[in-house]
Amino acid sequence: MSLYALQKLLYELNRDPRVQEQFVADRDALLARFRLTGEEADAIRNDDIGMLYILGVNGQILMHFAAWRGLAWDEYIQAMKDALTKHGQVRGGIYAAVDGGEGGAL
């Protein structure tokens, strides 16, 4: 897993409008700049916020990417809950779910 590279892509995207422009214009060209696994690249390609959460992307990075991709707050929380049910526990990082992902302030 190349969680570092995946998070770096999203970190740059979150803070740099030029990277956002490239994301919109040619997502594959942007993806090619980072050493990602196929699973990671697919998650970015498909705007799969839930899968990015499972792959271990830090919530403080993913929260803003999710908002930029148009997810309202409740949709973002729900995407993580759904992915947890589908794929199981978070695989890296420090944002693992607790209590089976239950609860929260929806």
Add this chain to the structure above:
Amino acid sequence: MSLVFAGIMSHGPGMRARADRADPAVRDPFFATLERLRERLEEARPDALMVVAAEHFANFFMNNMPAYCIGMAEDYEGPIEDPGWLRIPRRTIPGNADLSRRIIRKVMDRADVAYAEEWKFDHGIMVPLSFLTPRFDLPVIPANINCQGPPLTPLGRAYEFGRAVRGACDALPERIALIGTGGISHWPATPNSGKINVDWDREFLARWTRNDRKALTSYTDEETLRDAGQGGFEIRTLVAVAGACEGSTGELWFCEPIPIFATSGFAAVMNLAQETAAKAA
């Protein structure tokens, strides 16, 4: 002069972004308490406000992560987040590069710190400023403690960092205010966002108001993760403020869980006058 004000408060983006969804019975008294905090800050007539924050990948990433960093710019821009999402308009916030440089030089006598001449503020600084300096007109000296990308600085070092900041304040002629911002227990940006361990929060704040160095720095990260979530790692910012006020005790003004803000809303201050009185005696 010295340190003229020291306090702590929560900074969750929901305090602005989702304020309309919070229970008014808790939100309104919390926001009224923050008004009181603003008044206390203004009464102290500070020349600058140092904000000890736990930033969230706005400026620093794991390619080159400082454990501690202090800003040294003429001004700063924020929020880095979408202003429509955070509901705080983007603006320029004044800094004071000369004061920053003198603080950093003094802090370095006792602690290692990085500096940054560019810094974009995220919600961790913008949300507190929007309550404490709503006109964004007081020069800000930002300081950051890495609470997101382990390995993290030990709590004892965070307390020492605060002592070093105090040493700098005492050596300079300016009147400096200090605010520490971070969540206590919380599991933000997870499916559990809104989970809060209020007993843990109250126990932590009791240790903070006693300024009990040993108790404040005795949490292991494993215990914090288990009992207070990964968001609990941000107590480093609050521990640093206690360190800056060694010899003083504090007052808890507010602590109630507000799930849509993802944390307890809290505010507390240190009574710096006690320390001055003790020295005079």
